[in-house]
Amino acid sequence: MPTPPPLSPHTGPLAGLKVLELGQLIAGPFAGKTLGDFGADVIKVEPPGDGDPLRLWRLLHQGTSVWWQVQSRNKRSVVLDLRTDQGRADVAALAAECDVLIENFKPGTLEKWGLGYETLAAANPGLVMLRISGYGQTGPYRDLPGFAVVAEAMGGLRHLMGEPGRPPVRAGVSLGDTLAALHGVIGVLLALQARQRSISPDAPKGRGQVVDVALYESVFNCMESLLPEYSAFGTVRQPAGSALPGIAPSNAYRCADGQVVIGGNGDSIFKRLMAAIGRDDLGADPGLADNAMRAARVDELDAAITAWTVQRSVADVVAVLQAASVPAGRIYTVADIAGDPHFLARGMIEAATTPDGLQLAVPGIVPKLSATPGAIRSPAPTLGQHTDQVLGSLAQRRKPGEAPA
Structure with missing residues (x-):
């Protein structure tokens, strides 16, 4: 079977999918990045002022984190103040035209702003809403603040990390956020498949749903034999340093x-x-x-x-x-990674350029699709770079005399 020709960087398996990203920092935006890498049009809403706090995290170049160039590639930045009526109205209008909305606020925040799923789905029944939070949208802990470090501890991972007899350690990256984002992407793709199958005369675009992802559950889902071994034998697995207990050598x-x-x-x-x-x-x-x-x-x-x-x-x-x-x-x-021939041969070291011309090496795209691969189609945006473009287009699509939503 002949190898298919390479695709244009402006296409991908998710080309035509429109995503509204309301999340900040890591979990929600990592899910948005992954969808964007494969062709989705991701509109990232940022607050006025400094925008997403990730812009100022870790090492900065000309006042902006170089991490930002990875996390926000293939996105358009729109500045909206969700604390104002106009900002919320613009978000509702954008959500009415999107396939997916991503948020990782504390549960109940969108409802407080009048942007809960039931409200948005009334105008757009096909909307898929990805909601990522520390503990999920239900349960006794739903209202507690939850970061990756807490989720990794609650999900069972932190206890296993480190040397026996010593305090547990952290991996040094926010695994809880990234695992939640990847579970969220899986959930979005499943919900889109279900939406496609639900198309009917009463629902010409199909019916969407909520994808409820909890950080701690995403960690717990990767804990392999931890629970069944406890259930069957009462075994509480302990840290083992660099070894893999029960697997030798x-x-x-x-x-x-x-x-x-x-x-x-x-x-x-x-x-x-x-x-x-x-x-x-x-x-x-x-x-x-x-x-x-x-x-x-x-x-x-x-x-x-x-x-x-x-x-x-x-x-x-x-x-x-x-x-x-x-x-x-x-x-x-x-x-070692930056110069490794296998990383290079597999396209795992790609190039990005900041607005002022700094050349950066950035991680390539995973997974590898043979016929419809992902691509870095556009660099990370400056704050509000696409506000006029997106809102201007939204205004043009309103009927003459129609007030904002």
Whole structure:
């Protein structure tokens, strides 16, 4: 089957989808970025003044975060004050023309502004509203403030991170927000599919719905065997440092000049690993034939592997193990990532330019679609860059004499 020709950067699988983004900082805007990467027209509403607080987070260039160039690419910026009647009326009018609305305010905020789902859906029954919050739109905790750090703790992740016997640590990035955003994108795509199937004479554009995503639930959803093991055996899983409890051997191992991660837990992989480190005796040991047996003797195996790795450089260890088809790799810093040939070959390092001409390396697009790939179609906007364009177009579409919504 011939490879399809590359698509124009102005197309994508979501071309024609119109998204209104009301969220700020990470979770809601990351969902908007993902939809925008694949062709959606994302209109980002920002408050007057400084706009989205992310514009001023972490390292700044000419007063704007370089993170902004990633999080807000493929979006149009419109400044509206939702504390005013006119700002809320403009949002309602925009929502009436959009397929998706994204928000990550505290539950009840949109209702307080007269912009709840029932109100907006009365004018646009096909609207899909993605609502991301710390604890969800229902339940006893719904009104509590929730950030990623709290969600990671409540969802079970924080307890597992760190060394045994020491206080838990954080990953250093807001995983709770990103996981919630990705669950939100999944929910939006599911709701759009359901909307398509609901098209009828009574609903010519189909019927939308609310996608309710909680940060803590998004984290909890990734906790693998945590709950069933507790339910069946009363086991409360504990932190294990760089190891993967119950899976052996799989750990980070000291080398002469750093550390290497090795995943030797498959039965055949384990035999290849033992052969590569000169321990065929362990590879042939019937008491190590499966994972359960190896997990029971994990300290012995880790000691044997470390005795081999500690005498060698990271590069030598990786080369030997990769030649033996054993999963292994060094622990990358961002400097390693930026120059890695595989990242480059896969298009995971792309270029962006700030309004004043600064060239930036930015993460590429995930996932990779063979026929309808995503693209960076436009750079991150300056604050309010598209206000006149969007609101002017909205005014033109109103009927003569019609008042704002």
